[in-house]
Amino acid sequence: DAGVIQSPRHEVTEMGQEVTLRCKPISGHNSLFWYRQTMMRGLELLIYFNNNVPIDDSGMPEDRFSAKMPNASFSTLKIQPSEPRDSAVYFCASRRTGENEKLFFGSGTQLSVL
Amino acid sequence: QKEVEQDPGPLSVPEGAIVSLNCTYSNSAFQYFMWYRQYSRKGPELLMYTYSSGNKEDGRFTAQVDKSSKYISLFIRDSQPSDSATYLCAMKQAGNQFYFGTGTSLTVIP
Numbered sequence: 001d002a003g004v005i006q007s008p009r010h011e012v013t014e015m016g017q018e019v020t021l022r023c024k025p026i027s028g029h030n031s032l033f034w035y036r037q038t039m040m041r042g043l044e045l046l047i048y049f050n051n052n053v054p055i056d057d058s059g060m061p062e063d064r065f066s067a068k069m070p071n072a073s074f075s076t077l078k079i080q081p082s083e084p085r086d087s088a089v090y091f092c093a094s095r096r097t098g099e100n101e102k103l104f105f106g107s108g109t110q111l112s113v114l
Numbered sequence: 115q116k117e118v119e120q121d122p123g124p125l126s127v128p129e130g131a132i133v134s135l136n137c138t139y140s141n142s143a144f145q146y147f148m149w150y151r152q153y154s155r156k157g158p159e160l161l162m163y164t165y166s167s168g169n170k171e172d173g174r175f176t177a178q179v180d181k182s183s184k185y186i187s188l189f190i191r192d193s194q195p196s197d198s199a200t201y202l203c204a205m206k207q208a209g210n211q212f213y214f215g216t217g218t219s220l221t222v223i224p
Contacts, residue, residue, distance in 0.1 A: 004157070031210055042216030043158075043202065055210065091157050095210075101148045103204075103212060105157030 004106035006092050012112045018080040021109045023092030024073055031095040033103070034067055034077050038088045049075065050097075082113045117141055120203055120215025129224050133190040137203035137215045140184065144205040144213075147179050149188045152200045152217065161201070162188070193222045 005024040013019055025032050033048040047057040049069045057067070064083070069075040079086055093105045120137045127133055135149075146165055150158035162177040164170045170177045176189040186205075190197055203215040 033210075033212075043214040045211065048210055050210065093157070101146050101163035101206075102160055103150075105159065107155070107157050110155075 004092055004094050004104050006090075006106035006109055008109060009107065010110045010112075012114065013082055014114050015083055016081045017113075018078065019082045019086075019111060019113075021077040021090050021092075021111070023075045023077070023106060025075070025092070025094030026096075026104055027073070029094035029096045029104070030072070031097065032069060032075050033093040033095070034075070035091040035093065035105075036088045037091060037108070043091070046077070079111075082111075084113045087111055087113050117213040118203060118205060118215045121218055122216055124219040124221065126221045126223060127193055129193060129195060129222055131193050131222070133188075133193050133197070133220060133222075135188040135190075135201050135203075135218050135220070137186050137205075138184055139186070139205055139213075141205070141207070141213075142181075142184065143207045145208060146206045147177070147186050148204040148206075148212075149175075149177060150202045150204055150214075152202060154199075158202055193220075195222045195224050198222050 007022045034046040036044045045059045047067045052069045067077045089108045091108045093103045095103050118139050148163040149161045151161045152158040167179050167181045174191045178187040198221045200217040200219045202217040204212050206212045
């Protein structure tokens with residue numbers, strides 16, 4: 001299995017631009033999570049999906065952030081408009097129901113908003 | 115108060131040393147306790163997990179949970195340079211939300 005696949009690996013953009021991050025979970029995993037990691041705050045859960053349905057988006061910082069999961073093999077996290085304080089590493093992770101401790105992470109997207 | 119507290123370090127030890135990494139938590143409903151290892155520019159990967167109080171051993175690694183004190187530890191024996199990474203504790207109740215510590219950066223010096 002290729003694991004959780006995220007793209008792009010790096011994104012550099014200017015303030016005000018739209019940013020779209022992509023994730024392909026592991027096949028057969030039915031829960032998908034989006035996290036943001038910074039030195040100051042560590043890993044923060046933004047949103048998670050169960051069977052493609054958003055369950056908890058209370059971690060999404062504000063309306064500029066949105067996430068979709070149109071099918072079991074693809075999810076996007078969009079930031080519009082982006083701001084410098086959004087600069088962080090964004091991770092996607094997936095899990096199979098019943099395997100409570102096994103969360104599999106992608107390699108992350110390093111986002112820099114100038 | 116944060117759900118999970120972890121000393122960020124950084125921690126620097128000589129090769130062969132015993133390393134102790136610790137986390138405390140406030141939610142007595144946590145049932146699952148995990149340690150993730152994160153190498154530079156990579157995503158976290160699951161290292162060890164346990165469901166109950168006590169010790170669990172896997173090679174050079176021992177995970178310890180003390181539910182009465184709300185305290186978990188990871189011990190690394192005979193530490194190697196390849197153990198240099200950031201170690202994150204994580205906990206969860208039944209359900210989907212994982213609570214992560216901020217991570218402890220470890221460097222093992224050859």
